[in-house]
Amino acid sequence: MSKGLSKNYKEGAVLSFGELLLRLSPDDGGQWLADNALSVFVGGAELNVASALSLWDVPSQYFTALPKNGMSDQVIGYVSQQGIDTSKVFYGGNRIGLYFLTKGKDLKHDALIYDRAASAFAELTPGMVDWDTALDGVTWFHFSAICPAISQQTADVCLGVLQAASARGITISVDLNYRSKLWQYGKQPQDVMTELVKYCDVIMGNIWAVETMLGIPVLGDIHESGQKSIYLKEALSTSKRIVEQFPKCKAVANTFRFDGNGEIEYYAALYADGEFYSSQEYSAKAIVSKVGSGDCFMAGLIYGFYNDQTPQQTLEYATAAAFRKLFLASDATTNTVEEITNTIENGQ
Template sequence: MSKILSFGELLLRICPDTEGNWLKENSLPFYVGGAELNVATALALWDLPSAYLTALPENMLSEQIVQYLQERKVDTSAIIYQGNRIGTYYLPKGKDLKNAGVIYDRAYSSYAELQPGTIDWNAVFEDVSWFHFSAICPAITQNVADVCEEALKVASQKNIFISLDLNYRAKLWKYGKQPIEIMPNLAQYCDLIMGNVWAANQMLGTAVDENIHEIGTKENYLNHAIKTSEALIKTYPKCKYVANTFRFGDPGIQYYTTLYTDGKLEVSKEYSAAHIVDKVGSGDCFMAGLIYGLYQKQPVKEALEFATAAAYGKLFIESDATTMSADEVKKIIKNEQ
C-alpha cells in the first residue's frame, strides 16, 4: 500500500493547571502532538501506512521522540534534522486551542526555520499517494508557507491526493501576512478541504451570514455548509470534497459534521455529552477519519460517520492524539444506531 504522508510541526504541549498547583507539585504534564502528527498517529493506529515529515534538532530528546513514534508504527524516515529546538505550547487540560489563554513558544524552532530548497520532495514523495498538511504550517513564517507551496506543486505533478485542514490560529499569523493573503494560493492544489464555515471565511474568503449564531438552527448551519462547499469547489476546481465540523457547547458538547461531494451534502449523526475531557486533537481525529475512509474508497457516508465518531471519541481522551482503535470507533457508531 502506498503511504499517507503528513507534514507539519511536531510540538510538545505542556499543561499547567489553571490553579497553579504545578508550581507546588513541581510537575508539568505534557503530550507529544501537533495537528499533522495527530493525524499520522491515528492513521498508524488504524493500520494504514502512515508517514510523517517534520524538522527536529539532532539531539537526545528528538531521538527519544522519534523512537516513540516508530513504536507507534509511524514512518519517520523523511524527518529533517536541523536547527536547535522543538516547538512547544502551553495549554491547560480541557481547554480549546482557540482559547485566548494558549501560549506558543515556537519561534526559531527547527520547523520554523525550514527554508525553500531544503527538502527533496521528489525523494520524499516516493511511494506516497496522499499528502496532508494544515493551515497551521503556513501560519508560522513566510518561508514555511513557501515550503508548503513547493510540496504542493510536486505532489500535484505526481497526482498525489492532497488534503488541507483549515486550522485557524490567530496567535500564529504574526509575520505580516493575513491568512487570506496566503491560503487561497495553497488551497488551489487541494483535493479535500476540511474545516468549518468560519475558518473558510477567515482563510479563503467564503461568505458567512453575520446573523448565523443568532439564528442558531441546525438547518441554517447546514445551508451554510452547502453554500461554503459549493463556493470552494467553484473557486478551486481541483477540490472534490469539502468537509465541515460543527461543535457547540461548554462544558458539554453538541457535535455533527458534513461532507460535500458530487453536488450532495452528507450529514453525520449528531453526538452530545454533558461533559468532555480534552478538546485538543478532536478536529485532527476527524481529519484522520476522513482519510481513513476515503483512502480505502469507502462510501462517502460511511467515511463521514467513521470520522465523526472518531472525533467525538477523542473528546474523552487525555492526549493530543487518539488512542482508540478502529474497532472501538466502529462501536461508537453501532451504539448510536
C-alpha cells in the same frame, strides 16, 4: 467512495507534513510549581493525524524537522513505536517547538501560549528538502493551515511541497484550522491560503474558518441561530462556492461543535461529487479535552477515502472518531476502528 477521489491509495502511504510540538500543561492553580512537575504530550496537528491513521492500520508516514540531538532521538523513538514511518524526518536547526496549554477549571478558560520561534521546522527554507525523495511511495499528502501561519518562509516551503506533490498526482488534503495567535507576520490568512488551497483535493474545516481563511463569507446572520438545518444549508452553500473557486477540490467537509445549555453537540457534513451528506448528531454533558478532535476528524476522512468507503460511511466514521476524541486527554486518539464503529452503530 467519492468518484472524484477514486484511486488505489493502498499502493502507497499517507504522508502527514507539519511541526512536531511538545505540549506542556500546567494547572491554572500553580500546583505544578509546588510539585516541580509538568505534564508533557508529544503533539502537533499533523502528527495527531499520522498517529490515528497508523492506529487504524493505514500506512502512515510523517515529515517534520527536528534538531539532531538526544531529545529528538527520544521523541522520534516514541513516535516510531506508534507504527509511524519517521524515515522522512529532516534533521537540522537547534530546537523543538513548544506550546503551553494551561488547564482551567473548565475548558473555556484554557490558556494557550506558543513557544516555537526559531524551531527546526520554522527554520526550513525553500530548496532545503528534496521533495522527490520525501514524497517517494506516497499516494496521499496531508497538511494543515497551522504550518503557513508560522511565517512567510514556512508558507513558501509549504507551496514548494504542494507543487511537488501535485506534479506527482498525489491526493492532497488540508485542514483549515485557524490559530489566531499565529499569523503574526503581516499577512492575512486568505492572502496565503488561497494560493495553497489551489492544490488541494480535500478541504476540511468549518464555515467560519473558510470565511477567515479563504474569504468565502458566511451568508446571512446565522451565527446565533442555533438551528442545525440552517448550519447545514450554509455548509452546502460554502462547499459549492469552494469547489467553484478551487476546481481541483473534490470533497469539502465541515464540522460543527457547539457548547451550550450544559451540553456539547457535535455533527458534520461532507460535500462530494455534487452530493451533500450529513452525519448523525452526538451529544454529551461533559468532555475531557478539545485538543486533537479536529485532527481526528481529518484522519477519519482520510481513513474512509483510503479504504474506498462511500461518502456517507466516510463521514460517519470521521464524525464518530472526532466525538470520541473529546473524552481523551492525549493529543492523538487511542480509539480503535472497532470502538469507533461501535459508536456509529450505538449512536453514542
